[in-house]
Amino acid sequence: MNALIKLELSRALRNKKFLFFSVCYPAILFLIIAGNADSTTKVDGTGLTLATYMMVSMASFGALTAVLMGNSERIAKERESGWVRQLRLTPLPGRGYVLAKTASAAVVSLPSIVVVFVAAAAIKHVRLDAWQWLALTGIIWAGSLVFAALGVAIGYVASGDAVRPITMIIYFGLSILGGLWMPTTTFPKILQDIAKWLPTHAYAALGRAIEQSQAPHATDIAVLAVYFVLFAGGAAWLYRKDTLKA
Template sequence: MSTALGLSPTMLRIEALRQIRNPYTLTFTLGMPVAMYLLFGAGMDYGSMSAGNGNVSFYVMVSMAAYGTAVAMSSLTSLAASEAQQGWGRQLAMTPLGSAGYAATKLITAITFAVIALAAVYLAGILTGAEATEAWRWVATAGIILGVGVMFGLYGLGVGLFFNPDASAALASITLTFFAFFGNVFMPLDGVMLEIARFTPMYGFVALARWPLTEGVLTTGQTDSMGVVVLNIAAWLALFAVLVAVGVRRSRTRR
């Protein structure tokens, strides 16, 4: 049984269960962002201190939720690209599911786990004292994270198409963790390191996610321009699209 879009509820269920049973997915997509929020946000004495339109715990919560969403999107879409390279997509094309249904299933699964990752961090925040001055700031930050975070699905696709299928998922999440460390996500940066951070793919994404809380004001007292933040996102979105295009071309030459 399939829907008008070629989706199979059975395939969706199987794919979701497969990822839930995957210790890698549970650890890096769901467990790590919550643990890092509890460690660097709720678990610190400064968590209740004021930060923009909320407190430090809320600031760290948004950062970790953005990180978890990016990892979920990139790692799961890289797996989809790897499976396609290994011929799984061609096999499914001979079934009622089809290639479009297969791609949609993978995308829905990635988005679902991104939502779960964000919800897990936000629930931890609610239970441990994360605060914002108005309720709409919770909704706004979550909406930005999920909306803009889809761009990292392109990154995952590009990595999955361009690199070794056996290592692509790990590579996608590891490189995003690297970008997060050097992108002002895990710890406040200053000076030269902050200037370098502004050119990393996680910087613009997380800066925009924090905007309803900070309105662009950094912990160092400097202020980000909305234009610079949006330019960062647009530039990396374009680069991710190029990575996918090059990956598609490269995968075709290997066949």
């Protein structure tokens, strides 16, 4: 499995387009959104400045990009090319393939988080305590596993031609409605009610609680846990179904 993880990392690091959109693009988007924001105006209901609020949003968005976009497309194309079938002929267990995909995506997601944080601190002068920076990095990185599981599930349910549009619809839908691109307080009431139950909203809320020096809310943790069980369970079932078809 270690050899497969190294191979996956090597492939990801050679893909310059993927690296740009997963590592650089979120930081650029953060600077565009928070570009003219001052250091005193607060986002309604949070007590956080726009730059501090959007820093967590874009770090979460970057991690989401790395684990969701990378996993879904690679798995769907590998299924069609016969690579997954070849791996089944080796001693590598099925869980090893899924773990290798998740681990490689998680490694790539870490730089996307750090780059957003560096941009926020150096350019927008966001200041937090050392423990908050460390806690934010850890919780956003760990939370991305929820979407890594979703990426695996999409990769097994979609064909190579259909995987990109399906992933993009889910990707942008979760990002926008979950409040990663703009505060949900600007949404109509009905969209705010929907956003509260989306995994992306709960994901970013964990980080914002740390910025506010608070413990993450139990509801947000529960929402993410339920989605992880659903996505991981769905991915496992789809993998077994795909194995039987092969």
